[in-house]
Amino acid sequence: MSVAVDVLRKLEETWEPPAPARHFFTTVDHKVIGKRYLVTSFVFFVLAGLEAVAMRTQLIEPENSFVGPSTYNQLFTMHGVTMIFLFVTPMLSGFGNYVVPLMIGARDMAFPRLNAFSYWVYVLSGIYIYSSFLFAIAPNCGWFCYAPLSEKLATPDRNVDFYSLGLMFLTISTTVGAVNFIVTIFKLRAPGMSLNRLPLFCWAQLATQLSAIFALPALTVANLFQELDRKFDFRFFQPAHGGDTVLYQHLFWIFGHPDVYIIFLPAVGIVSTVIPTFSQRPIVGYTWMALATMATAFVGFGVWVHHMFATGLPQITMAFFSAASLLITIPSGVQIFGWCATAVTGRPILRTPMLFVLGFVVVFVIGGVTGVMFAAIPFDQQVTDSYFVVAHFHYVLFGGAVMPIFAGLYYWFPKLTGRMYNELLGQISFWLIFVGLNMTFFPMHIAGLLGMPRRVYTYLPGLGWDVYNLLSSIGAYVLAAGVAVVAVNLIVSRRSGVAAGDNPFNANTLEWTTSSPPPHYNFAVLPTVRSANPAWDRLDRAEDGARLERGELVLVDGHQALATTVNEAEGDRVLEMPSESPWPLALAFAIGLVFTAVLVDHYATAAILGLLVLASLVGWHVQKPWHHERA
Amino acid sequence: MTTVEPIWTRAETRALGWWAMLLVVATEGTLFATLLASYLYLRFKNVVWPPAGVDKPQVLLPCVATAFLLAAAGAMFLAARALPRARVSAARAGVAAALVCGVAFAMFQFLVVHADWGEFRPSGSAYGSIYYTVVAVLWAHAAAGVLLLGFCLGQLSRGSFRPVRRAALEVGALYTYFVAVAALAVLLTVYLSPQL
Amino acid sequence: MTARRSFLLWFGVFGAPLAWFLHLLLGWTFEEAACSDGSRRWWSGEHWWQVGLTAAALAVGLLGALAALSSLRASRRGELSDPRGRLFFLAVFGLSASLFFLALTALAGTYVIILDPCTAG
Numbered sequence: 010m011s012v013a014v015d016v017l018r019k020l021e022e023t024w025e026p027p028a029p030a031r032h033f034f035t036t037v038d039h040k041v042i043g044k045r046y047l048v049t050s051f052v053f054f055v056l057a058g059l060e061a062v063a064m065r066t067q068l069i070e071p072e073n074s075f076v077g078p079s080t081y082n083q084l085f086t087m088h089g090v091t092m093i094f095l096f097v098t099p100m101l102s103g104f105g106n107y108v109v110p111l112m113i114g115a116r117d118m119a120f121p122r123l124n125a126f127s128y129w130v131y132v133l134s135g136i137y138i139y140s141s142f143l144f145a146i147a148p149n150c151g152w153f154c155y156a157p158l159s160e161k162l163a164t165p166d167r168n169v170d171f172y173s174l175g176l177m178f179l180t181i182s183t184t185v186g187a188v189n190f191i192v193t194i195f196k197l198r199a200p201g202m203s204l205n206r207l208p209l210f211c212w213a214q215l216a217t218q219l220s221a222i223f224a225l226p227a228l229t230v231a232n233l234f235q236e237l238d239r240k241f242d243f244r245f246f247q248p249a250h251g252g253d254t255v256l257y258q259h260l261f262w263i264f265g266h267p268d269v270y271i272i273f274l275p276a277v278g279i280v281s282t283v284i285p286t287f288s289q290r291p292i293v294g295y296t297w298m299a300l301a302t303m304a305t306a307f308v309g310f311g312v313w314v315h316h317m318f319a320t321g322l323p324q325i326t327m328a329f330f331s332a333a334s335l336l337i338t339i340p341s342g343v344q345i346f347g348w349c350a351t352a353v354t355g356r357p358i359l360r361t362p363m364l365f366v367l368g369f370v371v372v373f374v375i376g377g378v379t380g381v382m383f384a385a386i387p388f389d390q391q392v393t394d395s396y397f398v399v400a401h402f403h404y405v406l407f408g409g410a411v412m413p414i415f416a417g418l419y420y421w422f423p424k425l426t427g428r429m430y431n432e433l434l435g436q437i438s439f440w441l442i443f444v445g446l447n448m449t450f451f452p453m454h455i456a457g458l459l460g461m462p463r464r465v466y467t468y469l470p471g472l473g474w475d476v477y478n479l480l481s482s483i484g485a486y487v488l489a490a491g492v493a494v495v496a497v498n499l500i501v502s503r504r505s506g507v508a509a510g511d512n513p514f515n516a517n518t519l520e521w522t523t524s525s526p527p528p529h530y531n532f533a534v535l536p537t538v539r540s541a542n543p544a545w546d547r548l549d550r551a552e553d554g555a556r557l558e559r560g561e562l563v564l565v566d567g568h569q570a571l572a573t574t575v576n577e578a579e580g581d582r583v584l585e586m587p588s589e590s591p592w593p594l595a596l597a598f599a600i601g602l603v604f605t606a607v608l609v610d611h612y613a614t615a616a617i618l619g620l621l622v623l624a625s626l627v628g629w630h631v632q633k634p635w636h637h638e639r640a
Numbered sequence: 641m642t643t644v645e646p647i648w649t650r651a652e653t654r655a656l657g658w659w660a661m662l663l664v665v666a667t668e669g670t671l672f673a674t675l676l677a678s679y680l681y682l683r684f685k686n687v688v689w690p691p692a693g694v695d696k697p698q699v700l701l702p703c704v705a706t707a708f709l710l711a712a713a714g715a716m717f718l719a720a721r722a723l724p725r726a727r728v729s730a731a732r733a734g735v736a737a738a739l740v741c742g743v744a745f746a747m748f749q750f751l752v753v754h755a756d757w758g759e760f761r762p763s764g765s766a767y768g769s770i771y772y773t774v775v776a777v778l779w780a781h782a783a784a785g786v787l788l789l790g791f792c793l794g795q796l797s798r799g800s801f802r803p804v805r806r807a808a809l810e811v812g813a814l815y816t817y818f819v820a821v822a823a824l825a826v827l828l829t830v831y832l833s834p835q836l
Numbered sequence: 837m838t839a840r841r842s843f844l845l846w847f848g849v850f851g852a853p854l855a856w857f858l859h860l861l862l863g864w865t866f867e868e869a870a871c872s873d874g875s876r877r878w879w880s881g882e883h884w885w886q887v888g889l890t891a892a893a894l895a896v897g898l899l900g901a902l903a904a905l906s907s908l909r910a911s912r913r914g915e916l917s918d919p920r921g922r923l924f925f926l927a928v929f930g931l932s933a934s935l936f937f938l939a940l941t942a943l944a945g946t947y948v949i950i951l952d953p954c955t956a957g
Contacts, residue, residue, distance in 0.1 A: 119656050119659075119660075120656070120660065123660075184667055187663070187667075188660050188663045188664065188667075189660075191659075191663055192656055192659045192660055192663070195659065196656055196659060201920065203920040203921075203922040204922050204925065204926070205920065205921050205922045205924075205925035205926075206920065222663055222666050222667045222670070223666065223667070223670050225667065226667055226668070226670040226671035226673075226674050227670075227674050229671060230671065230674045230675060230678065233773070234678075234769075234773070237762070237769065237773065238769075241762065241763065242762070242763035243762045243763065243769035243773070244762070244763065244764075244765055244766045244768070244769045245678075245682075245766060245769050245770070247766070250764070250765050250766055251682065251685070251686045251691060251765045251766035251767060252682065252766040252769070253681070253682065253685050253766075256678060256681055256682065259681070260674070260678070263674070296925055296928050296929055296932070297932060299929065300929050300932050300933055303933075304853075304933060304936060304937075307853055307857075308940065310857070311856070311857060311860045318957070321956050321957070322956075322957055323867055323868075323871050323953070323954055323955060323956060323957065324951045324952070324955045324956070324957040325863075325867045325886070325947070325948050325951050325952075325953055325954075325955075326864055326867050326868065326957075327957045328944060328947035328948055328951055329860045329863055329864055329944045329947075329948065330860075331947070332940065332943040332944035332946075332947055333860070333940060333944065335943070336936075336939060336940050336943060339936065340936070386957060572656065574653075576922060577920060577922060581653050582653060584656070623787075630791065681868070683874055683875070684868055684869055684872035684873075684874045684875040685872055685873060685874050686873070686874045687873050687874050689874060836878075
């Protein structure tokens with residue numbers, strides 16, 4: 010008994026953070042950073058939602074004057090930019106950040122300081138982009154900001170510069186985050202967690218982050234070319250000087266289509282986690298579920314031209330991409346069947362997370378059906394840039410990403426806070442959201458087929474669009490109410506919810522084998538894994554307890570974690586992990602200053618601030634790997 | 641108290657930082673591939689390339705510059721082999737040589753661009769725009785590599801051989817190979833293919 | 837596991853997907869080269885290039901599927917040391933992936949062979 014007590018005491022001492030005031034700026038704990046991502050991205054979700062409500066209010070009736078056209082352009086652009094770049098991807102990263110190390114039985118991410126850095130860059134880039142509203146020059150070119158609209162001639166003000174530079178700044182965060190996730194999943198898994206025992210949520214994160222590595226450079230190039238054209242009169246997108254506007258579209262969508270899978274796949278990972286738990290059985294067809302995730306990510310790199318079917322490209326060019334766009338539905342279909350088979354052959358428990366997941370299936374399948382319609386080029390060319398497109402992508406994004414996000418928020422809330430959410434409020438929030446989203450987005454299919462174009466700030470009466478817009482706008486208010494109920498439920502339950510215990514849902518993954526919330530060191534004994542459902546392996550978990558009594562696999566000689574081999578997850582080396590550090594914030598801030606100087610054309614200043622960046626890099630690397638301040 | 645069973649003693653396993661650098665190479669490599677694909681795309685679209693009034697790019701100096709980066713890669717390869725055999729001074733010499741080669745590349749490449757700047761500008765044509773962008777991005781990556789090698793050299797100069805210093809050397813070597821390959825790709829695409 | 841077995845296992849996983857991707861990239865490049873003003877003089881855009889590329893991609897994909905099948909058989913016969921079932925998993929993964937990517941390549945190849953080059957869509 011005393012060995013176990015001794016071990017726990019040493020772990021507590023080693024991993025305990027310093028005073029809260031300093032800890033706020035210097036923490037590298039993945040759980041803290043994960044929670045920050047979740048909260049910050051929810052704030053951006055609310056901001057983007059308010060932008061949407063403003064738009065729907067403007068469109069509630071024809072020839073309305075709630076907002077003017079210039080403001081409307083900023084609203085739809087910022088709504089898209091915020092939802093895609095500042096909400097959904099960071100939110101899913103937040104889940105990954107919190108859950109992945111726990112799910113693989115690790116003590117932290119592979120690079121804790123890099124983790125902190127990626128959060129600070131995210132928050133600062135969000136502030137950078139949103140500061141444009143203060144000057145009433147928010148990006149107004151649509152969330153993909155095509156050339157030639159983005160050229161200086163068409164948009165002389167700095168709207169587009171906030172967009173391009175802001176995204177380049179944010180991409181730093183996403184890229185280093187991807188590196189961190191991939192190395193963590195490859196190298197920090199618990200002993201015995203070979204690739205065929207990796208939780209599907211981690212397979213999804215792996216597919217997502219590998220996609221990010223290969224997709225983000227195209228966005229950077231697009232943004233770079235855009236800024237060079239604007240600031241220094243480069244000619245990338247100017248046909249009169251040998252450039253080509255379609256080049257921008259290629260570059261953007263080479264990033265943009267994989268990006269939708271970067272959004273979709275982690276959400277799918279959440280679904281693959283929630284369904285087995287709420288069906289109380291392992292997932293059906295684990296191998297094909299893992300394959301479907303990786304195959305979707307990979308094929309996602311071969312479909313981008315389907316966003317450009319109306320640009321006059323040769324038929325054979327479009328054929329390659331049309332074929333892939335049609336067949337990419339197959340892996341998603343396999344996953345739907347796998348989930349349904351799991352639920353049907355298990356004992357389904359219809360609590361809030363499961364309701365959101367079932368809602369996801371319904372909504373995403375509807376979005377998928379219209380997606381297959383778009384893969385047929387003749388149909389696509391008729392409905393391009395109409396509200397039919399808007400309907401389609403909101404079904405796949407809201408259904409495919411936001412519903413699983415709500416499921417994940419409710420599902421992991423007990424683990425994060427140690428308390429249960431209110432089940433009744435949860436169910437109310439689900440129905441308000443489900444009804445609201447269908448009411449908002451379904452009528453858009455019809456409005457689109459009746460000819461209503463997207464991105465219009467108003468429309469004439471008598472075109473037959475009025476009733477559909479009215480329904481959409483009312484639906485948006487219902488949807489907003491549902492989101493408000495979610496927020497209230499989580500905020501109130503955090504204080505006064507019932508105590509949750511370690512594993513309130515009897516889930517199958519490792520994060521549920523430690524306390525709620527987990528201790529700073531995650532696991533006292535590093536778990537050994539012998540199946541894909543380790544929390545249900547009672548004997549193995551009892552053996553962990555026995556190891557604690559013997560002081561084995563506890564790694565207490567410092568801030569230690571265990572690296573294992575990539576394929577078989579056999580023990581490899583003991584890692585000394587960094588603890589608190591001010592350098593991630595310092596470096597993020599220095600980079601932000603450089604981007605700000607470039608925004609306002611002060612290049613000499615930017616160069617000098619570049620020295621600050623270098624100094625922060627040096628400080629980071631000179632810091633000793635583990636610094637424990639206790640005497 | 642036991643902390644961990646003595647199962648693992650494989651000194652040759654890669655440091656975590658090496659895996660991170662592999663992924664950085666993947667993403668930056670994709671960046672170069674995208675830039676060079678953009679170059680080819682614009683070239684396909686333009687009948688006259690380079691445009692009228694712009695000479696074909698020079699070949700000799702860019703080849704010399706690229707050769708220096710290839711030499712740097714070779715030097716880092718030798719250094720990375722020397723260190724695990726505890727030949728620290730040989731490793732240090734290799735890194736120093738690579739650093740000097742990197743600086744030489746930067747100088748020669750600067751001479752090339754300086755000569756070009758007198759002939760044509762990025763604002764003159766899409767050709768100028770893509771040319772200067774590609775070479776500037778390569779130069780920036782090489783400059784970052786020089787700083788990284790300086791850091792590696794600093795690590796090795798602290799005397800004893802330690803695992804973290806070996807990791808720095810492996811990471812520096814991997815990055816150097818990447819920049820050398822990128823430079824070769826740029827040479828073939830931007831300097832040699834217009835000669836056809 | 838021997839080097840040959842290891843190669844067959846990983847080729848079974850990556851062969852067909854890479855063949856599909858290269859088919860897409862190269863085939864698209866050939867078409868763009870044939871149909872763009874600046875590159876037409878080097879690339880005649882004769883159709884048999886696309887046919888040949890498709891055939892090559894299908895051949896590599898098929899080899900990938902066969903490699904995965906071979907790994908699966910070896911695993912079933914107990915020839916691979918596989919205490920955690922990872923190799924069996926990768927063999928099934930590879931075979932399923934190969935079949936899917938072969939279908940992708942075949943569909944794209946069918947379109948490309950049927951359609952005329954340099955015709956606006």
